[in-house]
Amino acid sequence: MTDLEGRLSRLTHGGARPPVLPTADVSYTLHDTPIGTLLLAVAGDRVVASSFGDEETLTDRLARAISPRVLRQPGPLDDVRRQLDEYLTGQRKAFELNVDLTLATPFQRLVLTDLPDHTSYGKTTTYGQVAGEIDRPKAARAVGTALGANPLCVVIPCHRVIGASGALTGYAGGLEAKRFLLNLESKS
Secondary structure (H helix, E strand, O other): OOHHHHHHHHHHHOOOOOOOOOOOOEEEEEEEEOOEEEEEEEEOOEEEEEEOOOHHHHHHHHHHHOOOOEEEOOHHHHHHHHHHHHHHOOOOOOOOOOEOOOOOOHHHHHHHHOHHHHOOOOOOEEHHHHHHHOOOOOOHHHHHHHHHOOOEEOOEOHHHEEOOOOOOOOOOOOHHHHHHHHHHHHHO
């Protein structure tokens, strides 16, 4: 045993323990996917973000909206990452996650809350149809704007909403990401 190994052995057997870090009010991680990097965040047992975008901007937003204790701690997001990976490889068709729309505006909450009920895996709807379903038939553009800033991309399936002509329009992760998700769902 070398001198270094001996000293390390004494540390581990002498009662020394690795530090225990406090849990954050908001834990987040950056998760690389086939459609780009997503910032995933949880507060307690609720998913509060699955967003494309700048890490600093998104963590500042989390700190202002939820708590200043935002830490990059991937452990609490293991289940979210697993489910997201399963979805993106076609092994999962629905998420079993508790979500929280804290980062959404009141109008976004109106649009996003029932979106999974108005769309289904492999099916699309239009901005106009969503506007009608929330009793705002003239608000198709506002629906598009609300979906474009969805704080829970992929988890809440805003990619399933397309233009009335069938054209793919707007997506926070870009049109290639939207096309990938729609193609993935259409193959299953």
